Amino acid sequence: MSEFKLPELGEGIEKGTVVSILVSQGDRVEVDQPLMELETDKAVMEVPSSMAGVVEEILVKDGDEPKVGQTVFKIDESGAGEGKEDAEQEEDAEEEKDAQEEAEAAEEPEAEKDEPSQDFEPVKGNLVPAAPSVRRLAREKGIDISQVKGSGPLGRISESDVVAHAGEARGPAAAAAPSLPDFSKWGEVETEKFSNVRRATAKAMANAWTQIPHVTQHDQADITDLERLRKQFASRAEKAGGKLTVTAILLKVMAAALKEFPQFNASIDVRQEVVHLKKYIHLGVAVDTPRGLLVPVLRNVDQKGIIEIAVELGEVAGRARDGKVSLEEMQGGSCTLTNLGGIGGTSFTPIVNWPEVCILGVSRGSKVPVWQDGEWVPRLMMPLSLSYDHRIIDGADAARFLRWICEALEEPFLLAL
Numbered sequence: 001m002s003e004f005k006l007p008e009l010g011e012g013i014e015k016g017t018v019v020s021i022l023v024s025q026g027d028r029v030e031v032d033q034p035l036m037e038l039e040t041d042k043a044v045m046e047v048p049s050s051m052a053g054v055v056e057e058i059l060v061k062d063g064d065e066p067k068v069g070q071t072v073f074k075i076d077e078s079g080a081g082e083g084k085e086d087a088e089q090e091e092d093a094e095e096e097k098d099a100q101e102e103a104e105a106a107e108e109p110e111a112e113k114d115e116p117s118q119d120f121e122p123v124k125g126n127l128v129p130a131a132p133s134v135r136r137l138a139r140e141k142g143i144d145i146s147q148v149k150g151s152g153p154l155g156r157i158s159e160s161d162v163v164a165h166a167g168e169a170r171g172p173a174a175a176a177a178p179s180l181p182d183f184s185k186w187g188e189v190e191t192e193k194f195s196n197v198r199r200a201t202a203k204a205m206a207n208a209w210t211q212i213p214h215v216t217q218h219d220q221a222d223i224t225d226l227e228r229l230r231k232q233f234a235s236r237a238e239k240a241g242g243k244l245t246v247t248a249i250l251l252k253v254m255a256a257a258l259k260e261f262p263q264f265n266a267s268i269d270v271r272q273e274v275v276h277l278k279k280y281i282h283l284g285v286a287v288d289t290p291r292g293l294l295v296p297v298l299r300n301v302d303q304k305g306i307i308e309i310a311v312e313l314g315e316v317a318g319r320a321r322d323g324k325v326s327l328e329e330m331q332g333g334s335c336t337l338t339n340l341g342g343i344g345g346t347s348f349t350p351i352v353n354w355p356e357v358c359i360l361g362v363s364r365g366s367k368v369p370v371w372q373d374g375e376w377v378p379r380l381m382m383p384l385s386l387s388y389d390h391r392i393i394d395g396a397d398a399a400r401f402l403r404w405i406c407e408a409l410e411e412p413f414l415l416a417l
Helices: 082-112 132-140 159-165 171-175 196-211 224-239 246-260 306-321 395-410 412-416
Strands: 002-005 017-021 034-040 043-048 053-058 071-076 214-222 266-269 274-277 283-285 287-289 292-294 335-339 358-362 366-372 375-389
Touching: 034 071, 034 196, 132 159, 196 292, 214 395, 224 246, 224 306, 224 375, 224 395, 224 412, 246 283, 246 306, 246 335, 246 358, 246 395, 283 306, 287 306, 358 395, 375 395
Parallel strands: 283 335, 335 358
Antiparallel strands: 002 071, 017 034, 034 043, 053 071, 214 375, 266 274, 287 292, 358 375, 366 375
């Protein structure tokens, strides 16, 4: 009888919520066959089996929150043939990897004695299982790493363990938040536990708001002519399987703007005092889903036509709403677009999606009288709100960037040039 333990799910992910069990007791499973669906942070993923055999026992149920390394199934591998051999080889490899990591951890204190004198003194006398980068983070925070409880295999300590020990796991604002009063004294109260999506969103937003000095620049784009063109070519997008929306057009405009203003396609590393200028353009799009806000990323938007972008946008937004978007599809963005125009509002202040340095918000367009050629004429104006990291982007540059986007929307022919 073999124990199937929850494998690594991704960097920094320590547990997940069981959405559904895909096998039953007594079922025969093969290597790589999905055993269950698990919700982690902002993604729902299938957990495949690493062994072949018969499911003898299921140790979790829908709604449970198993941790990485926890036994979730018991599988009888007797007579499993090659599947069993593959699993045993994988287990041997994992054991060898763990042994190697422990050996490295045992050598690290001696190696760190040669580090520059400006660092905190290294921990002496304890062989703590942690990588040099984790030890360095602990020193920077003034933490005795031997006092940190590790959540990894054999108690190995990760950066998230250090941050949690420092009381920063939910951001300084949340850590310092006072206790709430007992609301039931004044009436009936219903209490709901955070979902994984809400927990991840709260943590990310608190981190972004406390780490990034935000400034928001507002402007309006006259999209009267653009809207006429959008309706004219809408059927072409529909034939390709997509929908020609303002969001799809804006993604193409944003990609062109990031090429003109490379400092907006960057990330800042305060520790190292460097700026990473990205040569790729991957754009995140905020999608309103029943599970909460998700931000899937479209890759290489600058290399695609608007029709192609429209089709891909519809597909990825659909997967997000169905809970089928993967964690990988929500990573690696250069910049983010969030469009609330379909709901309403005149403007808002979006929060930058760290480690990006800007985010473009879109509100509902409306027809207003505009003075042109000596007379008032009705024009469709769309409000835009650009939030940015003021450590790397100056106000004048933000105004130029947003005005460039407005002018591209107002004169689409210029974008083609």
